[in-house]
Amino acid sequence: MSDSSTSITNHAPLFIFDVGGVLIGLDRPAREALIGAPNDLAPDRVRRLAEANRAFRLGLIEEDDYIALVADLHAVDVDTLYAAEDAFLIGGDPAMAELLRRLRARHRVVAFSNTHAIHWRRVSSQLLGEDAFHACYLSHELGLEKPERESYEAVASREGVHPDNIVFIDDTLANVEAAKAAGWVNAIHHRSARETIAAIDALLAPGILNLSSKTE
Numbered sequence: 001m002s003d004s005s006t007s008i009t010n011h012a013p014l015f016i017f018d019v020g021g022v023l024i025g026l027d028r029p030a031r032e033a034l035i036g037a038p039n040d041l042a043p044d045r046v047r048r049l050a051e052a053n054r055a056f057r058l059g060l061i062e063e064d065d066y067i068a069l070v071a072d073l074h075a076v077d078v079d080t081l082y083a084a085e086d087a088f089l090i091g092g093d094p095a096m097a098e099l100l101r102r103l104r105a106r107h108r109v110v111a112f113s114n115t116h117a118i119h120w121r122r123v124s125s126q127l128l129g130e131d132a133f134h135a136c137y138l139s140h141e142l143g144l145e146k147p148e149r150e151s152y153e154a155v156a157s158r159e160g161v162h163p164d165n166i167v168f169i170d171d172t173l174a175n176v177e178a179a180k181a182a183g184w185v186n187a188i189h190h191r192s193a194r195e196t197i198a199a200i201d202a203l204l205a206p207g208i209l210n211l212s213s214k215t216e
Contacts, residue, residue: 021171034084059140095193147178
């Protein structure tokens with residue numbers, strides 16, 4: 001998904017979307033049906049699995065190393081693990097897809113996701129498309145993830161936008177609270193398409209958003 005900021009004339013507000021649980025669905029049972037639940041593993045394997053997942057999300061290990069390690073921990077073959085990773089990600093609410101298209105036509109819209117290379121390939125090639133966002137800020141490329149404060153600061157800095165001008169949408173409350181602590185006061189906790197769309201439409205009403213002319 002390439003950055004096409006030069007085609008956007010209205011940068012304020014900037015819309016920043018989490019992806020999993022907001023724009024696409026997450027089907028944990030489908031993944032576990034193929035490789036089993038992590039809690040079914042021995043404690044040492046659970047710890048090593050958590051470490052591998054975090055390292056891959058932060059881009060600290062290569063895909064081949066991650067796949068080999070996690071397949072071994074789950075005692076499955078590589079093809080089964082790839083199938084499980086794909087099964088975990090499913091299509092989202094059509095109303096959220098329409099919201100994304102509507103906002104993108106008039107505003108700058110970017111993704112900010114804790115993810116890894118395997119999942120993002122499926123998101124961009126099969127679920128949302130390569131042109132869904134004007135830019136993508138992904139944990140495995142940033143080397144940072146939510147709710148670390150540095151991750152929010154890095155995104156705002158790269159976008160050159162003041163926190164007052166950001167509208168952030170995430171389904172994880174801890175990430176929303178961390179965003180507000182970083183100055184992203186217009187952070188929305190996504191619970192349903194209906195509630196999120198209503199919250200965004202309310203913010204876009206004339207005179208509601210207190211947009212700043214400053215950048216950071």
